[in-house]
Amino acid sequence: MTMPLDQLEVISSHALIRALERKAVANIPEMERRAAARKAKGWAAALRSAATKGPAIIAELKKASPSKGLIRENYNPVALAKSFEAGGAACLSVLTDEEFFQGSLADLIAVREAVNIPLLRKDFIVDPFQILEAKAAGADAILLIVATHTDADLKELHEEANRWGLDVLCETHTLDEIKRAVDLGFHTIGVNSRDLKTMTVHTQRLYEMVSALPEQVLRVAESGIGSLEEVEKLMKAGYDAFLIGEALMRQPEPAAQLAVLLDTEYASEF
Numbered sequence: 001m002t003m004p005l006d007q008l009e010v011i012s013s014h015a016l017i018r019a020l021e022r023k024a025v026a027n028i029p030e031m032e033r034r035a036a037a038r039k040a041k042g043w044a045a046a047l048r049s050a051a052t053k054g055p056a057i058i059a060e061l062k063k064a065s066p067s068k069g070l071i072r073e074n075y076n077p078v079a080l081a082k083s084f085e086a087g088g089a090a091c092l093s094v095l096t097d098e099e100f101f102q103g104s105l106a107d108l109i110a111v112r113e114a115v116n117i118p119l120l121r122k123d124f125i126v127d128p129f130q131i132l133e134a135k136a137a138g139a140d141a142i143l144l145i146v147a148t149h150t151d152a153d154l155k156e157l158h159e160e161a162n163r164w165g166l167d168v169l170c171e172t173h174t175l176d177e178i179k180r181a182v183d184l185g186f187h188t189i190g191v192n193s194r195d196l197k198t199m200t201v202h203t204q205r206l207y208e209m210v211s212a213l214p215e216q217v218l219r220v221a222e223s224g225i226g227s228l229e230e231v232e233k234l235m236k237a238g239y240d241a242f243l244i245g246e247a248l249m250r251q252p253e254p255a256a257q258l259a260v261l262l263d264t265e266y267a268s269e270f
């Protein structure tokens, strides 16, 4: 499959169209009632706490991706979520984009009912309505990708997330984006090593960029991480947490691979 020049632009514009379609038929007062009725769990706090004991892993539920197509045929988000929780993941990331990642909001709702650990709604957030959706569906955090937004948009979406008590993982790809994220006051900043034009992962970028993240920020390394050795090297370099999808999803027993990355015993329960 040939990739368009900037895949992020394509995905984000589809995300906006779909969000506006859902918003047009949504019962907003009812969603606001549901969103207000639940208290978000501390997603960033769970990562900080896990990071004092070992690698803080955000296990990502990812059925497919634009760069790899179908990653996991036998995709049961609830069973995966339960096994990751039992296996020591600090938090989960649940893909809700339907068109490019074959995820859904229904997955997020089902996972919320099945586990207690905090959940990130992993999607391309381009409209405040998606933040309300995230809270109402059971998320504790949302992703904001700096490359997709102006500073004014980021500020507005950050405030909307705060209004609903949600944490934000602010994702960057360049030193300039890190500066913008820091200046805008984000507390949890991810560095994604996946080049959004070529979709290639450049792990070296994680090492090159970590020193630009201030001490007080929770530093998250994202994409292409698959071995305990890499996790340990990234921890030494200064990262607090690790967002890992494909390396888990490709395994017949994803929780066994999580145990490898956490350097713990694997006890199969599911």
Ligand SMILES: O=C(O)c1ccccc1NCC(=O)[C@H](O)[C@H](O)COP(=O)(O)O
Pocket: 007, 008, 060, 062, 065, 066, 067, 068, 192, 194, 199, 222, 223, 224, 225, 243, 244, 245, 246, 247
């Ligand atoms: O994964 C993709 O192909 C992708 C393409 C375009 C935009 C975003 C994409 N991935 C989102 C992510 O950030 C990853 O799912 C996450 O960092 C986990 O990465 P991995 O461990 O490599 O699955």
